[in-house]
Amino acid sequence: MIPDFSEVYKKLTESDKDNSPLPPSRKEIISIIKEIQHLMFPEYFSSASGHSGIGAINELYLRIKHQIEAAFRFSSSEAGECEKMTAQIIESLPTIKEKLNKDIIALYEGDPAAKCPEEVILSYPGFYAISIYRIAHEFYTRKIPLLARLMTEYAHEKTGIDIHAGASIGEYFFIDHGTGIVIGETTTIGNRVKIYQGVTLGAKSFDLDAEGNPIKGVKRHPDIGNNVIIYANATILGGDTKIGDGAIIGANVWLTSSVPAGSTVYYNRK
């Protein structure tokens, strides 16, 4: 009644690297993210593990360490002292929480539709994406890019906001709506910057190696100063492009060169 699928099975499994350990687990990384969100904002994010107290932090330590160990089997990064790195990441949580509290203020004050700060924590995709970025950044700076990427891709999936964990972002960061935002790996962003949906902070073009593939590890994305506002769907490209403090970049603007502090760049259409 059921056809014989032994050939299919054979073909599907013949190339499996049977003897290798499992890579980091996407599910587990997402679960770790949620646990950290709970530890930082217990009233707004519930815990999936259901642990509480210091025991919860201890358990989190072991889970992160396990994923770091798994990641080091796959990453080209120098394998390191996993225990030390994991402890450092745990110890960075209170500082991340402080930074996120500042982001909440920026989001609440910057959006006329926000009725109360609680609404920001509960429902703003911008906050969700920033909170995951700030956690992922701690992994990236410790040379665990695979885990960092898994984290920011989860944020990307949930919010449509694609912030590379390698980007460097200042305090009081504001994102509204957010869908379609792309912030590249080597971007730097100052304090009190506001970014709207569809903004790309990207690469102009890629230098290719001898085989025609892009060269990895080069500064490719722009630097954004303090107090800059970038309206919806603006595109700013290039590793040499610098947007000066206080500049305002209008919606749909296309920028591939630097702009001095205090500039206002609008694209005239209609």
Added chain:
Amino acid sequence: MIPDFSEVYKKLTESDKDNSPLPPSRKEIISIIKEIQHLMFPEYFSSASGHSGIGAINELYLRIKHQIEAAFRFSSSEAGECEKMTAQIIESLPTIKEKLNKDIIALYEGDPAAKCPEEVILSYPGFYAISIYRIAHEFYTRKIPLLARLMTEYAHEKTGIDIHAGASIGEYFFIDHGTGIVIGETTTIGNRVKIYQGVTLGAKSFDLDAEGNPIKGVKRHPDIGNNVIIYANATILGGDTKIGDGAIIGANVWLTSSVPAGSTVYYNRK
């Protein structure tokens, strides 16, 4: 073996508002949305609670009431007669279902790729977002914006379509693809309007208060007439901007002023 994290724990928990009740639950709001979808389209959306019959509606009543009570602790809205509001919302469900049946017709007839109306209910992100918007709007008009926002953000997350619950949208509404659509809080949209992916119905600029923050509660988004078509990635901004009946706005068009009925606005590129 596990480092001592008591300092981390102390820092993370010291500012917790231990004595306050929990805010509305995002998980529960999503679950309520799904229950309503099941009640309206039982063949297409299964029930997570597994209840059926009038008991299911009674249970839904209690769950919504519980979330409204939780919301009133956080919202600046006048706390009200929760029971009455909840009953009104339940009683609005048959009307919402009627409206959604009209949206289904619009989506099926408007998309040449749709093979049957069932496909629309089962798989169209446009329908999914509209159905949640229509439910959320009932909460918004009863001054429960926090719950309304939680609902539309869930739709945003699932579909990339960001319709503010405060917007007013007519019958036979059509959205195709949808990713990146933003419809602001004070937008009004007539009947039989079609909108494609990436369209923004947004604010031109925000009036700032003395401290430099946007003033809340002002009309900031456009009015769209009946039978209007707005193609992909068009941007229409401003509280005074009115798009007349039957107008067609081309893809990528950028509009910050009104357009009379019957106009066709195309942006000439290449």
Added chain:
Amino acid sequence: MIPDFSEVYKKLTESDKDNSPLPPSRKEIISIIKEIQHLMFPEYFSSASGHSGIGAINELYLRIKHQIEAAFRFSSSEAGECEKMTAQIIESLPTIKEKLNKDIIALYEGDPAAKCPEEVILSYPGFYAISIYRIAHEFYTRKIPLLARLMTEYAHEKTGIDIHAGASIGEYFFIDHGTGIVIGETTTIGNRVKIYQGVTLGAKSFDLDAEGNPIKGVKRHPDIGNNVIIYANATILGGDTKIGDGAIIGANVWLTSSVPAGSTVYYNRK
């Protein structure tokens, strides 16, 4: 204490088509997708069913067959030999896996931020969307468009990438970031093509029938040659539009007519 909702219940249920069988299940289709991903990449995607060995394939066969039977009750397609179709789909899996292995190479080599091929499988939304598209395409070509659509909409929801299952896409396909990409039903794409976020391969306009609704089943979307690169937010429209081999289409470009092989099309702004 609880109001009497018997009127609400009556209204909500009066139009239910009580006697009809259930349509295909969105949940089950998603679960089938995940099972196939597990069968093809067992180290990276875990199985929700927890089955293994040929028994897992047999079980998958029965589940797909069940959904195809359900779909044929709703699709306008000619009802067919479900068993045969299902077996063909199962037998296509090794070939799909081969194609996906080529896509992985394209994604790894094409993205300077990719640290290792494993990162692509684990975390790239482009890979996720392509892998679901390639599975869904097998259903589409066997005239089961409803299931195919459910699959690609799931990918759309997770990644913001909206590839219609009817599109025809060559080998070594590369998508970066991805949010907002739309690839229409009658698009054809050659080998080694690269596409960035926000690109639309869409329809120019729809021929309307006597009642003013779009005519279904017409060639409406462009043909893309081999080795083409299309940068972010470019829009290419029309069933007659052909992009020649090796062409490069710049970001934000708007194209509604054909372009010869080897062309470079940039849109000059600022």
Added chain:
Amino acid sequence: MIPDFSEVYKKLTESDKDNSPLPPSRKEIISIIKEIQHLMFPEYFSSASGHSGIGAINELYLRIKHQIEAAFRFSSSEAGECEKMTAQIIESLPTIKEKLNKDIIALYEGDPAAKCPEEVILSYPGFYAISIYRIAHEFYTRKIPLLARLMTEYAHEKTGIDIHAGASIGEYFFIDHGTGIVIGETTTIGNRVKIYQGVTLGAKSFDLDAEGNPIKGVKRHPDIGNNVIIYANATILGGDTKIGDGAIIGANVWLTSSVPAGSTVYYNRK
């Protein structure tokens, strides 16, 4: 870091019957049981599938049919017309519901601790076990003993009450506490019988075949008349043992021979 377990893997998998279809699924059988309980008592048992209306029954039909097909690959029973059997089982549900309503009356009236009939449905292990037995019996009588056994073992696990699906049990059946009750395959029980915890209705001894194994398919368990009461931990053994109508068997009594109608058998201790 992780030892090489390839030998373990090889040994564990070498004998797997890779090519055979999966047996019936214990999880699925339990889920089917729960769906039937929901269909019969929707206010007390929620549905895991979340389906409602006739669609729910149709779906149940397909799920049961699938399990019956799976069972026939393993059972020594004559493979049969699965569709017909499944339909008969579905059609027996209203009758089972009627019988269970009588059992509820018996349980409520018979237990002085019962405060209301609803308590019986919600919380009595005796009712839970009987309701599953009555469903399983329909499978047993259609010669699908494997599924029947999976069902009654689930009841056994939840309640400690082990009723073989082959037993024949009359109306208004009463079980109190229940833990440890064993009712064998060839037992018959009349109407309005009451049984307390720890009662065994078992086999006296097994006739052995030439190889010293028990001969299967022989009448081995007692016949219990109408209106019989059997108190806690009584043991009644043997295929020839008949307990006459209205008999009362005291706690801890050990019986291997018949007892006439109206008898009272007490075991004198202390």
Added chain:
Amino acid sequence: MIPDFSEVYKKLTESDKDNSPLPPSRKEIISIIKEIQHLMFPEYFSSASGHSGIGAINELYLRIKHQIEAAFRFSSSEAGECEKMTAQIIESLPTIKEKLNKDIIALYEGDPAAKCPEEVILSYPGFYAISIYRIAHEFYTRKIPLLARLMTEYAHEKTGIDIHAGASIGEYFFIDHGTGIVIGETTTIGNRVKIYQGVTLGAKSFDLDAEGNPIKGVKRHPDIGNNVIIYANATILGGDTKIGDGAIIGANVWLTSSVPAGSTVYYNRK
């Protein structure tokens, strides 16, 4: 293909009391039990809700209140001040925790196989059953017997130990193995009592009312003094039966009359 089940559907649903609210939820009661276990022993029982802090207690308050309200629609008890009762139950939790800490000591010291007190909390069915009994007893004494019964039946299902919530049990209670233990509604048990598997503290016989049904609400079960030990499978019956302080009742003993303090009752067999 699927038979027409409209008759089955009609029969199954015709008697449904469509207009009545749902009864208390078994699932929710079990979930409440687990939440309380987490609040009392956070290191050993994880939280399913994932809440923490006072917010978790507040949420628990609302969930219990909701179930009490549901229960009062079904119970013959006088409907009462639900809020007050719920608050009292919450306030009793620290006292229950203290009592359970004493039970843990009794279980650890009394079982030669126990290696550490933690083992008792994590794995002893006796502890599990006692902890649920002590919670359920708070509901019983406030005349919410339906919820109390749902709780103790859950313990019964998990452990095979059937303690009626109405029983009154002193401190330092010890249960070993436990399967098959039955402790009736009107039993009283002193301090430091030890009970082994299969022990029944039950009713001798039931006084019947005019219709032949047992009269409810009568003292039917024995009183057990302090420091009593009752070995496996002993049966003690009757509302007048009193076991004096320090008595030892041997395994399998059958007792229907009182025994003075300090007695040792063994049943001589073989």
Added chain:
Amino acid sequence: MIPDFSEVYKKLTESDKDNSPLPPSRKEIISIIKEIQHLMFPEYFSSASGHSGIGAINELYLRIKHQIEAAFRFSSSEAGECEKMTAQIIESLPTIKEKLNKDIIALYEGDPAAKCPEEVILSYPGFYAISIYRIAHEFYTRKIPLLARLMTEYAHEKTGIDIHAGASIGEYFFIDHGTGIVIGETTTIGNRVKIYQGVTLGAKSFDLDAEGNPIKGVKRHPDIGNNVIIYANATILGGDTKIGDGAIIGANVWLTSSVPAGSTVYYNRK
């Protein structure tokens, strides 16, 4: 509206050992058990992790190691080389599988109600309990009694069969029905032994220490020879009690002294 529970919270949490690591997780141990069952009988037990191949074994290794590390913080056993122990346990799995295959034969041949060997694996509580015992025994013999106990208590909960992991049990072990069986820590059982429901292999009495508590670590339970049959509810007690090869112990028999090989012990009642 919600009472102030800050006092309750304070009391509940004041004694928490905030700084200690979490104990082994009951949930995780159960999940590990199920994973092992899947590895040994993949067609009958599905995997909750959804892993397959050697990666699944590697992952299992890490999970077991993590629990052993957690256990050593609580056990009085000498902390040991966790890695080595874990590897030994993994390596013992093929041998356990062989033993279980023999148990399956014993169960199928010994029960006249068994229709096929598959029924035994899928549905027999006796097999379920034995399979967990054989796994747990590997932990016990490596001096990890806490994990072993968590495993056998899970079997106890599911089946009502309470086999201490310390017991030593030969091949071709047969258990029927099973509810209420208790097999103590220092019991030894030979090959081809059959045991029915309610049988206790227990301790006669406990030697007490100076404080009146039982002395731990003493031989307290009987030795059962090869080919012994022990019928329902028989009780065999004492560390010196030896049941000789081939003996048959009748139902309800009470034994506290040794019995020579080949004996038949029946208890004469009625």
